[in-house]
Amino acid sequence: MNACLPCRKVKMKCRQGSQPASKCERCARKSLDCVFQQHRRGRKPGTKISKRNMPALPSTYAAVKKTPDYSGDTPSIAESVPAEEPGNLQPSGLLNQEAMRGKFSLRRILSTTDGDALEPPETSSPGRPEDPIEMGILNLSIAKSLFENFIIVLNPYISQLDPNLHTFLYVRQKSSFLFTAVLAMSAKTFNPVMYNALYDHAQDLYTESFRNGAKSTEIVQAILILTYWKQPQDTRAWTSLGYAIRMCMDMGWHKLTAYSPASRATADETRRREIRNIERTWYVLFVYDRSISLQTGRPWMIERNAFIESIEAWCGDPIADPNDDLLGAFVTLRLMSSSIFSLHAPHSRRGERVPLENTEALLSLKKASIERWERHWIQNVEQKQSSEDETHKFLIRFYGTHFRLQLFSLPLQDVLSSEFSDSSLHLDIIWAAFTGAMDMLKLISRHSGQLYFAQDSIHVMTAYSAAFLVKLLLSAPDTVVQEIEATTIDVIRTAAQAFSQQATAPGTSCELQARFLHNIATKLSQRRRTEQPTPIAKFSNSDRNSSLDQNDINSTRLPFLPLEVGQAMPQSLDQPLPEVFIFQHTDLDPLFTDDGAWADILSSAAFNTQNGVLLA
Incomplete structure (x- = not known):
């Protein structure tokens, strides 16, 4: 039987009305336009189907029909997915197919009637507008x-x-x-x-x-x-x-x-x-x-x-938008990052180490891949956008540099945390990680015009690079720290200034980031001035603020303490920081392999990694 188009669309049984040329029962009940059309199945005469090179039609065609936001019958790709094979004895093959593909509910699974009985009764619209212009929120x-x-x-x-x-x-x-x-x-x-x-x-x-x-x-x-x-x-x-x-x-x-x-x-x-x-x-x-x-x-x-x-x-489609190239760059970068991090995932038991000789060659190849990735996508962006638009080029370089920093933090955690390894023998790894974090902050300073509009992920990555530099200064050999400390403080302070120039109102992401970086630069400067000729990151009691009780100096291995409950941050960068923001006794062992180490470092610096937000 040839069903009408509305019934054929939802794959429901189409029963003819009692009168000739009348609507079917379902369309009459639902006041739908009942249109019959001859089947157009099969191939046209004289055509031949090639099974070898036949292109696959994407299932997204089923999901592009215009529908309102809150319709219960939103079309989906799942509706066009072929049914499970008859021999499938899993729940997806035995239970109600519609319920298994996008409309999972107990009512559908246990249904004893056809689909019409499952459709909710038609109710009158509440008449409440959802459009913000119609509601008078704005003109x-x-x-x-x-x-x-x-x-x-x-x-x-x-x-x-x-x-x-x-x-x-x-x-x-x-x-x-x-x-x-x-x-x-x-x-x-x-x-x-x-x-x-x-x-x-x-x-x-x-x-x-x-x-x-x-x-x-x-x-x-x-x-x-x-x-x-x-x-x-x-x-x-x-x-x-x-x-x-x-x-x-x-x-x-x-x-x-x-x-x-x-x-x-x-x-x-x-x-x-x-x-x-x-x-x-x-x-x-x-x-x-x-x-x-x-x-x-x-x-x-x-x-x-x-x-x-x-x-x-x-991305090479003729109707591709110029913004699609940035998305293409991000997708390929995440494909690269997932492959390398899966090979060097953190171990569950502390003390297990991945031999450096097994990863250094791979990291060198990955670094070259990042450089090729950056050149390729920046070239694509330059071909499709004006030379004045620096947004996409900034984002590609920034995300690539962030990935490079994460890449070289993998072997670095083994270099700095091992008591048997001489970190001076791996200065190339330390230097690669250090330059990655520094390059991120330098990009921030050079592209300050893009900071005000940047999404929160830019602030997350910036906070990570700054906290990484702090951790490196507290854990690297003395000879390395003496060479890089002054430059590191200057770069962090310059980045803080770049964000402060964009912070137009308290509580914005740029304003929070500016205070965060300024706090780090200030504390590093104080530590550098008061440091005694003792091993790095070791302080005597006289070097610490006397207002802190010894019981407050615990073994959390953090470079600075968080604000106490109820204590407010300074409203201006010129105001003095609270006394609780004081460097504490820091263990030489950075414990990079500790699952909560980085979360503690960042959360104590007003950043919560679990929820991905900067804390006011």
């Missing part, structure tokens, strides 16, 4: 200005939206949640007066989408945008990222096939851009997932596959 002209500023200024940092697809009208009609999130993050930077109202409304829409279990590409993008420039006290980045990834897996994105240009030939440009919108978001999630895994030490959720590895071909 149309301000909204257009904020949206344009986001697309032009902020979007190049995150490579999230396609300016050719995500126009003002498109985003506003497609998703109130995404529209509000874009306006809120733009207002945080360009119109702070409007920020609180827009942010609160975006959070309300976030709560509503979670409560309703809604799933769409726009919801995922809105959640991500809210995490890039989150409030300093927001600790939900890890949780929100996991929720977004699970939502995408529920829509079948993890089954995306390798990019193939031939598969896009029959689609119009708008449809191709909508397909790329889904793929771009999955690439962004891969980068975000791997980055936060490296920062926090937690496991990642997205595995590499043929689609992830086809990123360069994806």
Whole structure:
């Protein structure tokens, strides 16, 4: 029987009405347009299918239909995934197929009726507007200005939206949640007066989408945008990222096939851009997932596959946006980083060491790979962007330098923590790690114009480089420290000044970062002035502030103590720092292999690695 298009779309039984040429029973009940169309299956006469070179049509075609934010019937890639083979005796093969592919619920699994009975009864719309303009939060002209500023200024940092697809009208009609999130993050930077109202409304829409279990590409993008420039006290980045990834897996994105240009030939440009919108978001999630895994030490959720590895071909699509090259650079960098860190993962039992001779050759090859990666993607960026735009080149160099620093911290932890190894014999490793951290701070100083708009990950990496330099000064041989200490303090102080010039209001990321770096530079200078000719990082009681009780000097091996409860940070860089910010007795053993060592160092310096936020 030839079913009508609405019934065929949801794969429901189509029963003809009692009268000829009337609507089917389901369309009549739901007031749908009942349109019958002849089947168009099979190949045209005279055509022949080649099984060998037939391109695979990406399953993303099923997920690009326009739907509202909070629709319960959001189309997904999972709906087009073929059913499990008949011989599959696992739950995914025996239980309700629809429930196993994106609509997992006990009601569907235990259903004794057809799909119509599972559809919720139609309810009247509450009539409550979700559009921030209709709600009177802001007017149309301000909204257009904020949206344009986001697309032009902020979007190049995150490579999230396609300016050719995500126009003002498109985003506003497609998703109130995404529209509000874009306006809120733009207002945080360009119109702070409007920020609180827009942010609160975006959070309300976030709560509503979670409560309703809604799933769409726009919801995922809105959640991500809210995490890039989150409030300093927001600790939900890890949780929100996991929720977004699970939502995408529920829509079948993890089954995306390798990019193939031939598969896009029959689609119009708008449809191709909508397909790329889904793929771009999955690439962004891969980068975000791997980055936060490296920062926090937690496991990642997205595995590499043929689609992830086809990123360069994806960036070469004729309709690719210039921002896609930055995303391509990040994806390839995370592919490199996952391979090297999996080979030199931290050991669970302290005392186990990886022989340096087994890793130095590999690290040398990886360093050369990073240099080639940087040249390749900067060249791509320069070919597609004006010479005045330095944003993407700054981000590529900064992320590459950060990876190089992490790379050489792997053997360095063995060099400095071993009591049997003479660290002076491995000065090349110490120097490579030191120059990596210094280069990151120098890039900050040279590209200060990009700092005000940068996402929080830039601040995370900057904090890591500064804390690493502190740890190196407290652990390296005396001869090395004497050569690098003065230069290190100057570079940290210069970076602090670069951030302070961007800090227009208290509590912003730049202002917190400026105080953080200034505090480090001040304490290092005080230590250098008061240091006695004793072994490095060893202090006598007279060198410590007398206001600290000896019981407060514990064995936490931190270069400085956190603020006590209720004690406020100075509101100006010119004010004296609290006495509790005093260097304490520091163990020579840096204990890099301790799972909590780096978390303690950074959290004591006003940075929480578990939640990925700077602490006020």
